[in-house]
Amino acid sequence: MAWGRRSLGLIIAALMAWLLGTPEALSASSIKDDETVLFFPTSAYLDHGATAWAVPIHGWIFEPEEDSIWRTAVVEQMLRSLELGREAVGEDLFRQRAAMFLVDNERGKRLEVRIGGREFTLPASEPNGHFTGTLHIGRDELEEDPSGAWVPVESVMGAGDRRRFAGMVRFLPPEGVSVVSDIDDTIKDSNVADKQELLANTFMRDFRAVPGMAGQYGRWAAAGAAFHYVSASPWQLFPALSSFLDEKGFPRGTVHLKTFRLKDRTFFDLFTSSEAYKIAMIEALLGAYPGRKFLLVGDSTEKDPEIYGAIARRYPTQVKHIFIRNPSQGDQDRERFRTAFGEIPEGRWTVFRDPAELGSFGFETDQ
Numbered sequence: 001m002a003w004g005r006r007s008l009g010l011i012i013a014a015l016m017a018w019l020l021g022t023p024e025a026l027s028a029s030s031i032k033d034d035e036t037v038l039f040f041p042t043s044a045y046l047d048h049g050a051t052a053w054a055v056p057i058h059g060w061i062f063e064p065e066e067d068s069i070w071r072t073a074v075v076e077q078m079l080r081s082l083e084l085g086r087e088a089v090g091e092d093l094f095r096q097r098a099a100m101f102l103v104d105n106e107r108g109k110r111l112e113v114r115i116g117g118r119e120f121t122l123p124a125s126e127p128n129g130h131f132t133g134t135l136h137i138g139r140d141e142l143e144e145d146p147s148g149a150w151v152p153v154e155s156v157m158g159a160g161d162r163r164r165f166a167g168m169v170r171f172l173p174p175e176g177v178s179v180v181s182d183i184d185d186t187i188k189d190s191n192v193a194d195k196q197e198l199l200a201n202t203f204m205r206d207f208r209a210v211p212g213m214a215g216q217y218g219r220w221a222a223a224g225a226a227f228h229y230v231s232a233s234p235w236q237l238f239p240a241l242s243s244f245l246d247e248k249g250f251p252r253g254t255v256h257l258k259t260f261r262l263k264d265r266t267f268f269d270l271f272t273s274s275e276a277y278k279i280a281m282i283e284a285l286l287g288a289y290p291g292r293k294f295l296l297v298g299d300s301t302e303k304d305p306e307i308y309g310a311i312a313r314r315y316p317t318q319v320k321h322i323f324i325r326n327p328s329q330g331d332q333d334r335e336r337f338r339t340a341f342g343e344i345p346e347g348r349w350t351v352f353r354d355p356a357e358l359g360s361f362g363f364e365t366d367q
Contacts (some may be wrong), residue, residue, distance in 0.1 A: 007270060030158050035063050035106055037155050039167020040238060043254045044146075045288040046174050047136070053146070054288075055135040055169055057113060057122060057153060059233065062129045063104040093334070094203045100236040105129030112156040115169065116142055119156055129260060130235070146171035150252065170254065172226055174291045177320070179253075180282055182298040183231035183241065185248065186325055187213045192301045202233075207240065209248040212323070212355035217251050225295070227253025230281050232302075234260035256281045275303050279311060286315050293320040300326040300333055300351070305340035312344050322349040322356065 031037060037059060044055040109125045115135065122133040139145075154166040172178075184198075185192035189208040191197040201207075217227065227250075233241060235257045242255070258277055286294065296311065296319060298304025305324050312319040322341065326333060334353075341349045352358060 013320050037061050037165035041168050041254050043170045043172045052136045052138045058132050061106040061109045061125050065104050071350050097203050097240055113153055114156050115153040147173045176291050177225045179225050179295045180228045185299040185301045207244040214249040215356040216358055221251035227251045229253050230256040232258050232260050278307050286318050294318055295321050295324045300324055309340040324351045326351050
């Protein structure tokens, strides 16, 4: 099927010109009435002296541009150029999901946040509108031990501004079991191997859960596991993915996605290989929680076996088990898995098709 590269190239050129020509604040300023703050779920960890909680905060400041005639025209052209079809419900979904890629990112904004009864000012937001900062709260400063709890974090707005932007941070104990889960083709049917189908499933169709995975994750969560969703999907899809996780009954967890700007790339680069990115994100989790045991759950459609195998060899005492969903379940992948998991005992990795095969296997801390 034709991709309409020439038309899409013109769209991207227009987007870049608009983005480059948009005035961006170079100094800190307050959040304006037409700007939105979106918090991403993170997890706090005890510092190595166990005297204070390190609390990562991550979010995004942007202007939706909902009434922009220019944006509407670009979305229409994009829909035609990608040739993804004209399904009735799909067209509405496309407009909704594509809109997050066309927002006006707010650079140089300083946000004040409140968590645990204390207020902090975060570093200024970056050119992509994202703000990050790690707060440190002494354990003796808290009236109650927050270990294991999800604690709200919210913006502190200016005088007269009654808006409330809020997110959640989980104060994760230094010991226990964490599940690191991929999203596409692991818990959500995406068909990554077929790029045309991948784009259709991402922008035009309701997200479909892999049967049985929410129930399996729910059983692990009931047994005490924490969850970290690490994916090559861009942050612009966070609202849709967050709704998917909630609606399909997946346990709440931290979310780790990929930074993507149309100013730097095109839609064809949305789901390019993210091996280095995923390794860095998972290693950051392992470093923050050296006393926790990790289950790594992915699929065989891209590089999860190789990524997880490399991590397990580097962190043999922390990576407890690897689970790979293999939709084809064919013998042709057998040699690939043996290579990917070389030097890792066979009892510490499992290839499955039906989540019912997993049961509670791999969760018990004495294995």
